[in-house]
Amino acid sequence: MLTFLTSAIEFGVIFLFGCVGEILTEKSGHLNLGIPGIMCMGAAGGCLGVKLCYLASPAPSAFLVVLMGILFAMLFAAALGAVYGFLTVSLRSNQNVTGLACTIFGVGFTSFFLNNAVLSEGVSTQLSQAGLHFFNHPLPGADSLGWFGTLFLDHGILVYLAIVIAVIAAVVLRYTKAGLSLRAVGESPATADAVGINVTGYKYTAILLGAAIAGLGGLCYVMDYMGGIVGSTVDQTIQGIGWLCIALVIFAMWKPAFAILGSIVFGALYILSSYIQGISFEQIPLLNIVPFAVTILVLIATSIVGHREMQPPASLGLSYFREDR
Amino acid sequence: MKNTKEPFIHITRREGLPLWKGLLIRAAAVLIALILSDIVISAAAPRSQGFFGFFGALFSGAFGTERRIWLLFQNTFLLLGVAVALVVAFKMKFWNLGGNGQILMGCLACAICLKYLGGKLPDPLVWLIMLVTSLAAGALWAVIPAIFKAFFNTNESLFTLMMNYIAMYLVAFFISFWYPGGTGAMPPLTEGVLPPLGEGQMGKSLLPVLLFAVVTAAIYLYLRFSKHGYEVALIGDSKNTARYAGINVRKVIIRTLLLSGALCGLVGFVLTGSINRMVSTTMDGNMGFTGIMVAWMGNLDPLIMAGIAFFINFLTRGMAQVCTEFGFTSEALSDTVIGLVYFFFIGCEFFIRYRVHFAGRQKKQPGEETPASPEDGGQEQAPLPEDAGAKEAN
Numbered sequence: 001m002l003t004f005l006t007s008a009i010e011f012g013v014i015f016l017f018g019c020v021g022e023i024l025t026e027k028s029g030h031l032n033l034g035i036p037g038i039m040c041m042g043a044a045g046g047c048l049g050v051k052l053c054y055l056a057s058p059a060p061s062a063f064l065v066v067l068m069g070i071l072f073a074m075l076f077a078a079a080l081g082a083v084y085g086f087l088t089v090s091l092r093s094n095q096n097v098t099g100l101a102c103t104i105f106g107v108g109f110t111s112f113f114l115n116n117a118v119l120s121e122g123v124s125t126q127l128s129q130a131g132l133h134f135f136n137h138p139l140p141g142a143d144s145l146g147w148f149g150t151l152f153l154d155h156g157i158l159v160y161l162a163i164v165i166a167v168i169a170a171v172v173l174r175y176t177k178a179g180l181s182l183r184a185v186g187e188s189p190a191t192a193d194a195v196g197i198n199v200t201g202y203k204y205t206a207i208l209l210g211a212a213i214a215g216l217g218g219l220c221y222v223m224d225y226m227g228g229i230v231g232s233t234v235d236q237t238i239q240g241i242g243w244l245c246i247a248l249v250i251f252a253m254w255k256p257a258f259a260i261l262g263s264i265v266f267g268a269l270y271i272l273s274s275y276i277q278g279i280s281f282e283q284i285p286l287l288n289i290v291p292f293a294v295t296i297l298v299l300i301a302t303s304i305v306g307h308r309e310m311q312p313p314a315s316l317g318l319s320y321f322r323e324d325r
Numbered sequence: 326m327k328n329t330k331e332p333f334i335h336i337t338r339r340e341g342l343p344l345w346k347g348l349l350i351r352a353a354a355v356l357i358a359l360i361l362s363d364i365v366i367s368a369a370a371p372r373s374q375g376f377f378g379f380f381g382a383l384f385s386g387a388f389g390t391e392r393r394i395w396l397l398f399q400n401t402f403l404l405l406g407v408a409v410a411l412v413v414a415f416k417m418k419f420w421n422l423g424g425n426g427q428i429l430m431g432c433l434a435c436a437i438c439l440k441y442l443g444g445k446l447p448d449p450l451v452w453l454i455m456l457v458t459s460l461a462a463g464a465l466w467a468v469i470p471a472i473f474k475a476f477f478n479t480n481e482s483l484f485t486l487m488m489n490y491i492a493m494y495l496v497a498f499f500i501s502f503w504y505p506g507g508t509g510a511m512p513p514l515t516e517g518v519l520p521p522l523g524e525g526q527m528g529k530s531l532l533p534v535l536l537f538a539v540v541t542a543a544i545y546l547y548l549r550f551s552k553h554g555y556e557v558a559l560i561g562d563s564k565n566t567a568r569y570a571g572i573n574v575r576k577v578i579i580r581t582l583l584l585s586g587a588l589c590g591l592v593g594f595v596l597t598g599s600i601n602r603m604v605s606t607t608m609d610g611n612m613g614f615t616g617i618m619v620a621w622m623g624n625l626d627p628l629i630m631a632g633i634a635f636f637i638n639f640l641t642r643g644m645a646q647v648c649t650e651f652g653f654t655s656e657a658l659s660d661t662v663i664g665l666v667y668f669f670f671i672g673c674e675f676f677i678r679y680r681v682h683f684a685g686r687q688k689k690q691p692g693e694e695t696p697a698s699p700e701d702g703g704q705e706q707a708p709l710p711e712d713a714g715a716k717e718a719n
Contacts, residue, residue, distance in 0.1 A: 033422075033482075083668055091675035096420055096482065097621045100614055101667035108660020115655035117369075235657075240490055247483045282505055285497035292490040295483070303479040323337065 002147055004268070004275045010155060010225055012267025013162035014217045018245025019252060019259045020166050021214030026249060027173065028206035029186040029315045033099025034084050035214050036242025037106020038077045040235050042215025043222045044110040045076025047118045047127060047230060050223070054126045062134040066157060069135065069219055077215020078208050080106050085207040089200060092319035103239065110218075111235040119230060131228020158220045165213055169256040182206055186313030189320035199320060217245065244270075247295040250302055253310045269294055339680040347677050354673035355636075358666045366662075372652035379647060386646020387639045392526040397638055399530035399600070403592055404634040405627075406537035407616035409544045410588030412625050414467075416548060417581055418561045423470065423485025424613020426492035427463040427586045429606070431593020433496050434462035436514075436604040439597070440503065443517025451517040455598050456591075463590020464583045466492060471582030475575035489613065493606050500604070511603040519599040533595050540588065545627045557581050589613070622670055637663060 018039055025032045032038070049072030053060040084102050087093045136156040145153065173179040184192040185202045193199050218238050222230060231237075248266060252259035273279070273287035302310050363379040374382065387397050407424050414421040438455040446454075466488050473479035500511050521528035548554035556577050559567045568574055592612070597604050615637060623630030644659030 087668065087671055091672050092679075093671045093674060094621065096422075097618065098671055100422075100617055101664060101671060104611075104614060104618075104660055104667065105664025108657045108664055111657035112653070112655045112661050115657070116653055243483075243486045243490070247487065250480065250483070282498065282501040285494040285501065288494045288497075289491050292487040292494075296487050299479050299484055299487075300473055300477065303473065303477040306477075321336075321338075 004271070006154060007271050007275075008264055008268035010159060010267070011271050012264035013159045014221045014225060014241055014263075015245055015248055015266050015270075016162045016166055016259055016263035017217030017220055018214045018242055019248040019263060020162075020169050020256045021210040021212070021217070022246055022249050023210075023252065023254055023256055023259065024169060024173075024182075024206045024213065025210035026254065026316055027182050027186045027313055028203045029189060029313055029318065029320070030085075030088055030203065030207055031095050031099065031317045032081075032084055032102075032207065032210065033096055033246065034080065034102025034106065034211075035099075035246055036239040037103035037110075038080050038084075038211045038214050039218035039221075039242045039245070040106045040110035040238045041080045042073040042077040042218030043234060043238055044113045044118070044218075045215065046070070046073035046219035046223060047114060048072050048076075050127055050130045050228075051118055051123055053130075054123075062137065065130050065134045069130070069223060070158075070161075070216065073215045073219035074212035077218070078212040081208050081211020081214075084211070085204050088319065089203045089207070092321060095317050095319070103242070107235045107239050110238075114230055114234070124228075124230065127223075127230060128228035131223045131226065135223040136227060156224045158216065158224045161216070162220065163260060165216075166256045166260050169213075173256065183313070186315060189315055190322075193320075193322060203320075214242075214245070217241070241270075244291060244295060247299065250310075250312075251295075251298045253302075254312065266291055266294075333684045335682040335684070336679050337682065339678060342677055350673050350676055351670060354669040355666055358669040359662075362662045362665055366647065366651060366658070370651035370653065372650070374650055378650070382647040382650045383640070383643030386643040389646070393642065395526040395530040397635075397642055399533050400638040400641070401631070401635045402534045402537040403595065404612055404615060404619060404638060405541055405631050406533075406592045406595075407589060407612045408619035408623070408630050408634060409537075409541050409627060410585050410592070411613075411616050412620045412627075412630070413544060413548065413557070413581055413588070414585040415620055415625060416554075416557045416561050417578065419471070419474065419578065419582065419585075420482040421467060421485055421582070421585055422482045422613070422617065423466060423488045423586075424589050424616050425609040425611060426485070426489035426613070427466045427589030428593045428596070428609040428613060429489075429492040429496055429604075430462040430466045431459040431590030432597040432604045432608050433492070433499060433593075434458040434590070435594050435597040436511075437499070439514045439517045439602070443514060446517075448517060452519060452598070455517075456594055459590045459594035459598070460587040461590070463593060464587040467582045467586025467589070468579060471579050475578040496604055496606050496608075500606075509606075511605060513602040515602070518602045521599075529600060532599050536591075536595065540591070541627050541631070544588070553577075553580070618667055622667075640666065 018035055021038075022032060022035050025035075046069040049068035049070075050065055052072075053065045053068050080102055083105075084098055087098045088095050135158060138155065139153040139160075171179075173183065181192065181197045182202050184195075184197060185199050185206075189199045192202075221238055221241065222228065222234060226234075244266060248259065248262050251262045251266075269291040272290055273284050276287065279287065359380075363376060367373045367376055367379060386393065388394055407428065410427075411421050411424055435455045435458070438451060438458055442451050442454060467485070470479070470481050470484035470488060473484065474481045497509070500509055501507070504511060519532065522531040548557065556567065556572050559570065559572065560574055560577055564574055567577075593608075596608055601608060619630050619633050619637065623633045640663050641659050644662055645656055647653075648656050648658050
């Protein structure tokens with residue numbers, strides 16, 4: 001039970017990164033269906049960053065490896081986010097179509113890039129060393145504090161980073177002027193424009209930041225959860241996680257703080273099949289359905305309840321052209 | 326009028342661009358995407374064949390042998406079938422992102438029939454049952470989200486996306502149920518499958534080509550000339566207008582998605598019943614997503630969509646050849662290049678819908694620009710003046 005909860009937290013933060021990233025993006029009025037591709041880009045960039053460290057020196061410091069992984073994951077993800085932003089903000093393209101194109105590109109690019117540019121001889125052992133020993137390094141006291149240590153201290157740095165980012169995002173959105181402006185842009189860009197808010201600037205910032213944060217989710221899956229083992233279907237797995245992240249935004253009612261709890265619930269559902277005793281090999285695919293089925297139930301439930309607090313930003317999905325008025 | 330500083334870029338809406346200009350802009354965008362891919366790939370490839378070797382490989386991969394040409398046409402018409410199925414829903418502004426799942430359910434239903442009925446009943450009867458169950462399974466997978474959309478306005482794009490994964494794991498379950506301890510792959514079945522219509526690859530490819538040519542034409546007529554088609558278009562324009570005109574919106578949403586899903590199921594029927602004779606979790610070939618791009622890029626017009634479906638399959642098959650010749654181990658390169666083509670195609674749409682004026686020049690821009698490096702776009706935005714007098718720049 002304890003290991004199950006610990007794993008649920010570890011898997012949940014992958015959702016948390018993606019979900020918080022998507023919340024930020026949606027708050028600016030942009031529904032980014034490219035999140036699965038962007039998370040993949042994060043995984044690809046993170047692996048490249050780790051590989052570069054090992055190219056520079058055979059035994060790099062843990063701090064450098066983790067930093068480079070995070071940096072490159074955010075960079076790669078933000079690059080694809082920038083493409084999405086440029087197309088949807090500046091060129092006012094359809095957001096759904098652009099997002100899907102980003103996902104197709106990102107998933108394809110990651111699969112190609114990992115196989116052809118990152119994974120060469122010896123790199124997989126380097127990656128798994130980085131994953132197991134550097135990214136998964138527990139906090140002090142993890143062993144000595146019993147169940148508390150195992151549950152809360154025995155995680156890699158990315159787990160804490162995810163929660164810190166979610167809390168910061170929640171505070172910024174709720175209590176700061178920038179957060180208020182961003183919400184205004186998402187609710188009614190024309191009104192925001194009229195009071196002098198830089199609509200384009202806020203949209204770009206939210207999309208780029210959101211993409212960078214979501215990219216960490218991909219990094220987190222490869223380096224933290226998988227311990228640096230890059231399987232051949234990693235792009236497909238992250239794609240599935242990415243769609244769940246987008247759905248999770250609805251579950252969290254566009255609030256990063258709620259996303260923390262929701263992510264852990266989804267993390268538990270996702271890893272359920274590996275922890276239930278006495279199921280046969282054939283039944284595993286049926287258990288894999290659970291998170292997706294639960295998502296559907298959540299979608300239905302929120303649409304039936306239809307509470308005022310649960311609504312998406314009013315201009316979500318619409319492009320803004322000042323001269324259209 | 327205190328503000329005399331004129332913004333560098335000024336954008337206005339553009340109406341009635343001549344067709345040929347629009348086509349020229351799109352062709353230029355796609356060409357730039359391909360040349361860009363060519364340069365990067367030629368530079369990075371382990372066994373580069375040079376700048377023109379890229380295009381040579383592209384064409385030989387798509388048209389090199391008679392078999393390849395038939396495969397190209399087969400895949401084009403399969404993709405066109407999916408795209409047309411999705412258009413039915415798009416006309417109503419219903420984002421059916423569940424094409425993959427609906428195709429897979431069609432495949433699965435067909436495979437179940439083959440597995441349990443093949444060889445036990447006369448073949449034509451098996452074919453009929455296969456056809457009906459495939460259509461029903463695809464329709465079921467689309468109508469579940471449609472019902473909730475119609476009654477509770479549930480978000481259909483996420484709902485259909487989740488249905489994709491449920492379908493995928495159901496397929497995985499049936500495969501591991503039928504072949505326990507296996508590799509997760511299913512051997513082709515022999516009994517009850519649809520016979521080829523002729524010799525060689527042509528015989529196998531003829532069925533999808535003919536079938537989906539007919540389906541596309543029929544759906545075009547249905548949407549353009551039938552009362553149903555009119556209702557669908559009206560709901561797409563405005564649900565309230567449609568309701569006011571006395572249309573039962575819920576009924577039409579459900580009916581339309583039954584059709585959309587059934588058409589995807591039909592693609593699954595052809596994939597499993599005739600082409601592959603088995604089912605796998607990736608048999609949809611991501612056509613549900615590609616079909617959306619085809620439908621959107623083709624402006625929901627079946628003829629343009631056919632051209633785009635052809636071009637995307639040309640790229641897919643051509644890029645496979647490029648991968649082999651240039652010495653890449655992963656075929657995912659084709660998705661990367663196609664993704665790049667999508668970006669440029671989506672971006673160039675801007676230059677068709679809007680006109681860009683640069684400060685100090687009165688000449689109209691013929692829209693030759695394609696999106697420059699996206700990062701530039703992001704950087705340019707921040708320091709723009711915020712004066713209310715300044716026109717929104719780019």
